[in-house]
Amino acid sequence: MSETIPVSTTEDALEPPTLARRAFDSIKSDIIDGELAQGTKIVESDLALKYGISRGPLREAIHRLEQIKLIVRIPHAGSRVVTLDARMMQDIYEAREALEGMAARLAARLMPDSEIASLSELLDQHEAAISETEGKAYFQREGDIDFHYRIAVASQNQWILENLNGELYQLIRMCRRQSGQIPSRAQTALSQHRQIAAAIAQRDEELAELLMRRHISGAWKIVRKILEDQHESN
Amino acid sequence: MSETIPVSTTEDALEPPTLARRAFDSIKSDIIDGELAQGTKIVESDLALKYGISRGPLREAIHRLEQIKLIVRIPHAGSRVVTLDARMMQDIYEAREALEGMAARLAARLMPDSEIASLSELLDQHEAAISETEGKAYFQREGDIDFHYRIAVASQNQWILENLNGELYQLIRMCRRQSGQIPSRAQTALSQHRQIAAAIAQRDEELAELLMRRHISGAWKIVRKILEDQHESN
DNA sequence: TTTTAAATTATTGTCAACAATAATGCTTTC
DNA sequence: GAAAGCATTATTGTTGACAATAATTTAAAA
Numbered sequence: 001m002s003e004t005i006p007v008s009t010t011e012d013a014l015e016p017p018t019l020a021r022r023a024f025d026s027i028k029s030d031i032i033d034g035e036l037a038q039g040t041k042i043v044e045s046d047l048a049l050k051y052g053i054s055r056g057p058l059r060e061a062i063h064r065l066e067q068i069k070l071i072v073r074i075p076h077a078g079s080r081v082v083t084l085d086a087r088m089m090q091d092i093y094e095a096r097e098a099l100e101g102m103a104a105r106l107a108a109r110l111m112p113d114s115e116i117a118s119l120s121e122l123l124d125q126h127e128a129a130i131s132e133t134e135g136k137a138y139f140q141r142e143g144d145i146d147f148h149y150r151i152a153v154a155s156q157n158q159w160i161l162e163n164l165n166g167e168l169y170q171l172i173r174m175c176r177r178q179s180g181q182i183p184s185r186a187q188t189a190l191s192q193h194r195q196i197a198a199a200i201a202q203r204d205e206e207l208a209e210l211l212m213r214r215h216i217s218g219a220w221k222i223v224r225k226i227l228e229d230q231h232e233s234n
Numbered sequence: 235m236s237e238t239i240p241v242s243t244t245e246d247a248l249e250p251p252t253l254a255r256r257a258f259d260s261i262k263s264d265i266i267d268g269e270l271a272q273g274t275k276i277v278e279s280d281l282a283l284k285y286g287i288s289r290g291p292l293r294e295a296i297h298r299l300e301q302i303k304l305i306v307r308i309p310h311a312g313s314r315v316v317t318l319d320a321r322m323m324q325d326i327y328e329a330r331e332a333l334e335g336m337a338a339r340l341a342a343r344l345m346p347d348s349e350i351a352s353l354s355e356l357l358d359q360h361e362a363a364i365s366e367t368e369g370k371a372y373f374q375r376e377g378d379i380d381f382h383y384r385i386a387v388a389s390q391n392q393w394i395l396e397n398l399n400g401e402l403y404q405l406i407r408m409c410r411r412q413s414g415q416i417p418s419r420a421q422t423a424l425s426q427h428r429q430i431a432a433a434i435a436q437r438d439e440e441l442a443e444l445l446m447r448r449h450i451s452g453a454w455k456i457v458r459k460i461l462e463d464q465h466e467s468n
Numbered sequence: 469t470t471t472t473a474a475a476t477t478a479t480t481g482t483c484a485a486c487a488a489t490a491a492t493g494c495t496t497t498c
Numbered sequence: 499g500a501a502a503g504c505a506t507t508a509t510t511g512t513t514g515a516c517a518a519t520a521a522t523t524t525a526a527a528a
């Protein structure tokens with residue numbers, strides 16, 4: 001069976017649904033899904049019209065998108081949808097390696113036993129999902145983020161959690177979607193996740209951090225290869 | 235002599251001096267210096283009046299301050315100047331340890347020889363400044379940030395640089411100013427800086443990261459003690 | 469032709485008024 | 499005297515118009 005896996009992990013859905021907030025969410029999805037293509041010029045009045053609101057709240061939405069780096073403002077040349085190049089993705093994976101490594105260390109120190117058990121169950125679900133052949137690629141990918149999200153929460157470090165969840169994961173999601181990556185690594189990733197969970201269960205901070213960092217730098221090597229291949233074919 | 239040390243490191247001063255930008259800078263200083271006390275309620279119309287601008291640009295400034303965590307927005311209760319508690323500072327130092335550790339590693343890999351030489355000169359200046367007795371406490375502290383800033387730049391990682399410089403350092407500055415910390419550690423810090431610079435010069439990534447992490451977690455232990463003592467005396 | 473300058477247009481920055489909403493204090497009822 | 503509901507007030511959210519500025523086009527001169 002496996003029904004549906006408790007996928008994704010949308011952040012603060014509790015905020016009041018102000019116009020600015022809704023515009024922010026909509027535009028964010030549009031960018032991540034590629035409906036607003038990379039490098040597209042952003043014109044406030046056009047977008048305001050498109051979303052049926054005035055420029056005030058739309059402006060606020062744009063500024064927030066700029067903060068999470070989905071939109072880039074070039075001082076005297078207006079703003080554009082971000083263009084994900086290899087350089088930027090490398091920066092992101094390096095930052096992620098540092099922060100998630102630390103998160104894994106803290107999780108090994110602080111995660112309650114009950115949560116560790118629950119984490120293990122999550123991995124069982126992922127295993128079940130993987131054996132149910134392909135087509136589920138999407139869910140497997142989101143499942144991956146679920147795992148990492150739990151570690152970030154367990155770190156009990158608000159700053160790390162917010163930055164991973166609010167910014168880095170978004171950009172990684174966007175990169176995955178738009179480069180149509182096939183999760184051939186699902187099996188490998190799962191077993192690495194298991195190792196990490198085991199290190200946390202043993203309260204081995206050092207090992208948990210080490211394994212997480214390897215896991216992420218390994219992922220970056222794959223992503224880099226895909227990006228390079230794409231670039232050559234142009 | 236030592237004249238004045240090339241202190242601080244203000245970021246993107248190149249942005250056009252729009253009203254929102256100026257308000258952002260002013261309020262930021264006011265918060266960091268404590269002129270706007272921690273926990274102060276922020277009322278848009280009041281502040282707009284105070285700075286002689288309308289609510290539009292002021293709103294933008296507030297949102298940006300919220301992003302760098304100098305202002306906290308409690309959904310249905312208005313926004314307030316952040317209150318630095320031990321929990322938050324711990325989060326910041328943990329994140330900083332992870333990111334600056336990574337930055338030191340990357341710097342050891344990527345920093346040009348000429349920059350390494352220049353870094354060494356900077357430390358000479360700091361040494362000279364330290365021997366010129368007290369009163370210079372302020373400059374010594376800012377000098378500390380200069381060193382860390384250079385490492386962040388040398389990492390060639392934009393994300394890490396922006397987050398350290400734009401957010402984490404600001405909060406640390408604020409914490410220092412307002413808790414009136416005495417830089418008794420100047421000598422210790424300097425020699426740790428020297429060790430780190432040496433590791434970078436030898437291109438020893440592993441050691442550079444390790445030393446940087448120790449340096450920062452050591453700093454946190456001191457700061458934590460100060461914060462705890464202050465809390466007890468209330 | 470190429471370059472420069474002027475004028476036009478497109479776009480962002482700013483404002484003041486209005487609307488909606490949440491917090492506060494008051495009255496009324498039990 | 500306490501609690502609940504209502505009205506008032508304070509504050510934020512939203513809007514459309516206006517101002518300032520940067521990009522673009524057009525025309526003139528070399």
